[in-house]
Amino acid sequence: MRIFATVMMNIHFAPIQGYTEDVYRRLHNKIFGGVDVYYTPFVRIEHGDVRSKDMRDVRPQFNEGVNIVPQVIASGGGELKMLLDKLIPMGYKRIDINMGCPFPLQTKHGRGAGLMANPEKVKEIAKVIKERSDIQFSVKMRLGLDNADEWKEVISILNEVPLVQITVHPRIATQQYKGELNMEAFDSLLNECKHPIIYNGEIQSVEDILRIEKTYGDKIAGVMIGRGLLARPSLAFEYKNGTTLSDSQLISKIRELHSHLLEHYQTIIPGEAQQLNKIRTFWDYMEETIGRKNWKKLKKAGNMKNYIAALP
Numbered sequence: 667m668r669i670f671a672t673v674m675m676n677i678h679f680a681p682i683q684g685y686t687e688d689v690y691r692r693l694h695n696k697i698f699g700g701v702d703v704y705y706t707p708f709v710r711i712e713h714g715d716v717r718s719k720d721m722r723d724v725r726p727q728f729n730e731g732v733n734i735v736p737q738v739i740a741s742g743g744g745e746l747k748m749l750l751d752k753l754i755p756m757g758y759k760r761i762d763i764n765m766g767c768p769f770p771l772q773t774k775h776g777r778g779a780g781l782m783a784n785p786e787k788v789k790e791i792a793k794v795i796k797e798r799s800d801i802q803f804s805v806k807m808r809l810g811l812d813n814a815d816e817w818k819e820v821i822s823i824l825n826e827v828p829l830v831q832i833t834v835h836p837r838i839a840t841q842q843y844k845g846e847l848n849m850e851a852f853d854s855l856l857n858e859c860k861h862p863i864i865y866n867g868e869i870q871s872v873e874d875i876l877r878i879e880k881t882y883g884d885k886i887a888g889v890m891i892g893r894g895l896l897a898r899p900s901l902a903f904e905y906k907n908g909t910t911l912s913d914s915q916l917i918s919k920i921r922e923l924h925s926h927l928l929e930h931y932q933t934i935i936p937g938e939a940q941q942l943n944k945i946r947t948f949w950d951y952m953e954e955t956i957g958r959k960n961w962k963k964l965k966k967a968g969n970m971k972n973y974i975a976a977l978p
């Protein structure tokens with residue numbers, strides 16, 4: 667049991683496209699808990715309209731009891747307004763704007779981290795933020811598209827508009843989600859930015875959270891965790907409660923989460939092969955948690971029967 671720090675940091679569950687969908691968030695919140703805020707994977711415009719698959723993920727009736735913030739990805743003021751026109755009538759008053767997605771499919775259209783290299787487009791977004799004082803906005807960004815200085819101009823623009831927070835993943839887009847974290851640049855950004863900052867990147871354990879807590883204390887407003895929570899869904903709960911689940915407690919809770927997810931996919935996805943394809947991704951980040959041998963068996967199972975037999 668550790669001695670509690672005076673201030674417990676807020677834990678934000680990072681949006682991970684294809685993993686942290688509505689049903690996962692709902693079940694995680696119920697079975698594991700410990701997370702203060704969940705973010706939806708980004709809602710985007712495709713072929714001139716908001717994707718209906720994304721709209722389904724944010725429906726309030728599928729997110730009941732879970733503190734969620736819808737995230738949007740937009741190339742500028744026009745797309746942002748279109749997205750707001752769809753989301754705000756659903757009852758949301760809080761929106762996160764993605765300026766960090768490194769995938770070329772988005773950046774080549776100027777979205778996500780593409781914005782980091784285009785201050786004029788960031789100004790358009792800032793204008794919408796200013797105009798829509800009825801909505802609370804936050805931003806999730808990285809240091810730049812292909813240059814770790816790009817954040818400077820972006821932050822000077824964002825400093826002029828009201829924001830709940832800025833989440834920072836201290837890498838540039840060309841690194842995607844690998845390689846060295848530029849903590850020096852993160853520290854400079856923290857000094858320059860007038861808004862509360864959430865740290866995001868490579869948090870895998872309670873020790874990692876405590877290290878950030880010790881380094882930054884109340885200079886940051888919390889941490890956002892993605893892959894670390896997918897790998898160990900108990901991470902936020904363990905940090906909040908100063909406890910560590912035993913291996914058997916953890917596996918039993920993971921199985922509970924898994925069985926509810928599978929049940930859900932069996933009702934909404936036609937065809938066993940498709941259900942298996944979907945549920946199998948549940949283990950993608952869990953190799954260390956369940957051991958390589960178990961993990962490989964699950965990955966290789968050719969049908970549902972073998973898959974069920976391979977569950978840890």
Ligand SMILES: Cc1cc2nc3c(=O)[nH]c(=O)nc-3n(C[C@H](O)[C@H](O)[C@H](O)COP(=O)(O)O)c2cc1C
Nearest residue numbers: 680681682683707708835867868869891892893894
């Ligand atoms: C497969 C995948 C999908 C992601 N989808 C999103 C997304 O929709 N929106 C977003 O802001 N970030 C997205 N991210 C980035 C994560 O939110 C997070 O910033 C990143 O994984 C780094 O945090 P971590 O080291 O704690 O995982 C994605 C990352 C991965 C690996």
